[in-house]
Amino acid sequence: MMLGLVWIVGCYTAGVVILHLLHWQWMKKRSKRTVHYVLRTFNNQLQLEWYIRSLSFFSWIKGRTIRITIADEGSTDDTIAIAQRLSREHHLDIYTDASLDWDEWIRQHEEEQVVAVRISHNEMETAFKYL
Secondary structure, X not given: OHHHHHHHHHHHHHHHHHHHHHHXXXXXXXXXXXXXXXXXXXXXXXXXXXXXXXXXXXXXXXXOOEEEEEEEOOOOOXXXXXXXXXXXXXXXXXXXXXXXXXXXXXXXXXXXXXXXXEOOOOOOOOOHXXX
């Protein structure tokens, strides 16, 4: 009876160790796949929320880690207000062209995979093609 109990505890311990090792390997691979999206906006209040929510949702489904940066080019509509509201839900970096030195930004992020998207007013364009 004692031998059976030792086997049960040993198998349970081995299972826990194997699961932790697999999780550690998965997290190690996952951290390398961070994709950084830079959304260039100018008066895109109608498209911005759709892009951010789509990128976040589909990256979550695919198991990818993403970062989103909003680079506004002087919008006069509610684009910045929408981005600030969404930054409470999603981690967003919000810049205006006047406050961003692009050469320095590129040097800081040269190790990441960066996808730059200029959001247009074309209603047929979707965020799916950038995933």
